[in-house]
Amino acid sequence: MTNTTIGGPAAxxxxxxxxxxxxxxLDTRMLGMLVALVVIWVGFDIxxxxxxxxxxxxxxxxxxxxxxxxxxxxxxxxxxxxTTGMVLVIVLRQIDLxxxxxxxxxxxxxxxxxxxxxxxxxxxxxPVIWLAAxxxxxxxxxxxxxxxxxxxxxxxxxxxxxTLGGLIAFSGxxxxxxxxxxxxxxxxxxxLFGGNGPAASIGPIWSWVLGAxxxxxIIIMIVMSRRRRIxxxxxTKPIWAEFLTGIVGCAAxxxxxxxxxxxxxxxxVAERFALDNGIPIPPGVxxxxxxxxCMAGEKxxxxxxxxxxxxxxxxxxxxxxxxxxxxxxxxxxxxFGRYVFATGGNPEAAELAGVNTKWLTVxxxxxxxALVGISAIIASARLDAATTALGTLNELxxxxxxxxxGTSLAGGIGTIYGAIAGALLMQSLQSxxxxxxxxxxxxxxxxxxVLVLAVFVDQLYRRRVN
Numbered sequence: 001m002t003n004t005t006i007g008g009p010a011a012x013x014x015x016x017x018x019x020x021x022x023x024x025x026l027d028t029r030m031l032g033m034l035v036a037l038v039v040i041w042v043g044f045d046i047x048x049x050x051x052x053x054x055x056x057x058x059x060x061x062x063x064x065x066x067x068x069x070x071x072x073x074x075x076x077x078x079x080x081x082x083t084t085g086m087v088l089v090i091v092l093r094q095i096d097l098x099x100x101x102x103x104x105x106x107x108x109x110x111x112x113x114x115x116x117x118x119x120x121x122x123x124x125x126x127p128v129i130w131l132a133a134x135x136x137x138x139x140x141x142x143x144x145x146x147x148x149x150x151x152x153x154x155x156x157x158x159x160x161x162x163t164l165g166g167l168i169a170f171s172g173x174x175x176x177x178x179x180x181x182x183x184x185x186x187x188x189x190x191x192l193f194g195g196n197g198p199a200a201s202i203g204p205i206w207s208w209v210l211g212a213x214x215x216x217x218i219i220i221m222i223v224m225s226r227r228r229r230i231x232x233x234x235x236t237k238p239i240w241a242e243f244l245t246g247i248v249g250c251a252a253x254x255x256x257x258x259x260x261x262x263x264x265x266x267x268x269v270a271e272r273f274a275l276d277n278g279i280p281i282p283p284g285v286x287x288x289x290x291x292x293x294c295m296a297g298e299k300x301x302x303x304x305x306x307x308x309x310x311x312x313x314x315x316x317x318x319x320x321x322x323x324x325x326x327x328x329x330x331x332x333x334x335x336f337g338r339y340v341f342a343t344g345g346n347p348e349a350a351e352l353a354g355v356n357t358k359w360l361t362v363x364x365x366x367x368x369x370a371l372v373g374i375s376a377i378i379a380s381a382r383l384d385a386a387t388t389a390l391g392t393l394n395e396l397x398x399x400x401x402x403x404x405x406g407t408s409l410a411g412g413i414g415t416i417y418g419a420i421a422g423a424l425l426m427q428s429l430q431s432x433x434x435x436x437x438x439x440x441x442x443x444x445x446x447x448x449x450v451l452v453l454a455v456f457v458d459q460l461y462r463r464r465v466n
Contacts, residue, residue, distance in 0.1 A: 023241045029406045029461060030418055037425050044432035051436065063435060066263035070311060072424075072431050073260070074195045074382070077316040078103075078375045079394065080423040083401045084327040085371035087419045088337075088364050090402055091344040093411035094152065094159040096365065098166030099372050099398055102144055103391030105174040106376040110137040111183035111386030114190065130190040138373035144170075145369020149362035167395065174388040184385035194382030195314035197265070198273045204261040207312035211257035215250040222246050263311050316378045320420075323374065328416045340364060345412030400447065401426045404454040426450075 014022065021028065041064060049061030058064040082099050089096050110133050118129045148166060152159045185191075192200040202210070222242055229236045237245075265273070331337040343350040343357050351357055375394075380386045405422025407414030426447065433443040 023238055024245060025237060025241075027406070027415075027418070029457070030415070030421065032457075033404065033406070033418070033421055033425060037421065037428065040425065040428050040432065044428070044435060047432075048435055063432060066259050068431070068435070069259050070263040070314070072427060073317050074314050075431060076424050076427040077320040078379045078382075079397050079401055079427065080320050080420050081323050081371055081375045081378065082368075082394070082398045083405070083419040083423045084323055084416050085364075085368040086398050086402045087327075087405075087407050087414040087416055088331065088340050089159075089368055090399070090407045090409060091411055091414045092340055092361065092364055093344050093347065094361065094364070095399070096148070096159065096163045096368055097395050097399075098144075098148065098163040098170060099368070100391035100394035100396075101167045101170035101174070102141065102369065102372045103376045103379060103394055104388055105170045105177065106137050106141050106144070106373050107380040107386040107390050108174045108178045108183060108388060109140060110376060111186065111380055112177055114187050115183050115185070119187075125188055127189070129187045133187065133190055134193075134377055137377050138370050141369040141371070141373025141376065142366050143369065145372070146362060146366045148369070149365030152365065153358035153361035171388065178386070178388055180388075182385050182387050186381055186384050186386075190377075191381050191384055192315055193319065193377050194380070194384070195316045196382065196384065197269060198311070200316075201260075201311040201314045202318070203312045204310040205312075207257050207261055210313060211253050214253045218249040218253070219246050257313070260313050260317075261310055265311060316382065319374065319378065323371065324416055324420050331416055336360075336363065341412060397423075397426055397447075400451040400454075403451060403458070406458070408458055409455065422454075 021031070042059060045057040045059040045061035045063040047061065048063050049057060049059055052062060057068075062068060082103075086096065086099070113136055114129055114133050118126070118132060122128055144166075148159075148162055151157050151162045155162075191197075194200065201207075222245060226236055226242060228234075264270070331340070339350065339355050339360055342353070343355055343360060347357060376391075379390055383390065401423035402414065402419045403409060403422070404425060405415065405418035405420070407419060429447055429450065430443055433440075433446065
């Protein structure tokens, strides 16, 4: 007979909240982090409202505004993409301290390829330039990751030492490649990967289409998951829990879509985009200051107010979402992903079961390198330049985001969605402190304290489970 409810003998002693969490199959650590994220957002919005009353945020501040949240999502992408790979590295009981310096060397090498090699050879703006740069960045990152993996797996050198050496060596390599100068500007099409300008977003219509499509996928996944459980006679969630999961998921997706669509590009950015793309600017007259103005009824307003380009989802955020979905599929639905978690949980048992743990290590570090290449593309495109300092301290933020997101340093435990949330929490702390004009030294202290607290909570959780 099929068991249609989730629970057991211990369920009789649970309170209402515990039964609710169990019925929804919520990850309590993830739930706690989301609550912390909400508290951080509300706190920063209230604090910024006290400093600058009437800023327009949900609680009177400037943090919970469409503009700031849109920028926050874009700022999170570089760390978030690399964090998805760091999850698998840490789950495998390894570490990669070189990702920040690796990002620098990949970004600089890609910039040099565009500016000093392909640009003069093919002509500025040639369509091959951005495509070659993207392929080159991912290939170079993969190659560096492959070398790291070989040294660790077959050279029997601890990953801490190999990647610490990379942290130091790649910084020097990036300086030599760039000859100590900033490499700029990037190819016009390549810059779209950084979310620069109206053309680097898909706009409100396609954003709503994407949001609706994601909602449909959420519903399909819930239905398919329930059917699989029934087919294999596994316990299923109550119907109300399935409905609530779908409603909350769709509400979150549509809410985020509404936020990104509510932020129009600033007037001057819209003006530059209009001039570059032959879009007519509303006619106006010259005021005494020599600026172009328009008449709106009896009110004189800037002529640029007639230009409005809603942003929608920026390209770097879409790239991050695509990476997150792909990495989640790899981690949960492929033999490779199952081997990673099995090896991280018990390396000796994995080897006895026939898993080639050495080659698995090489593949994990190669994948990590490819993701660093993607992050290098986003970072250099967003800055419209490549510098040797581009990836400074990124390795620490990536590791911290993975650990805060629930990845255990003991190996065997970790989720991609948790790591993404961890990256968002980390960036929220940095952005909020910057918004309040707090000195960067205090920001580093806070981030370091949060990391230690996250590891402490992880230790408590593991003791309770064990």
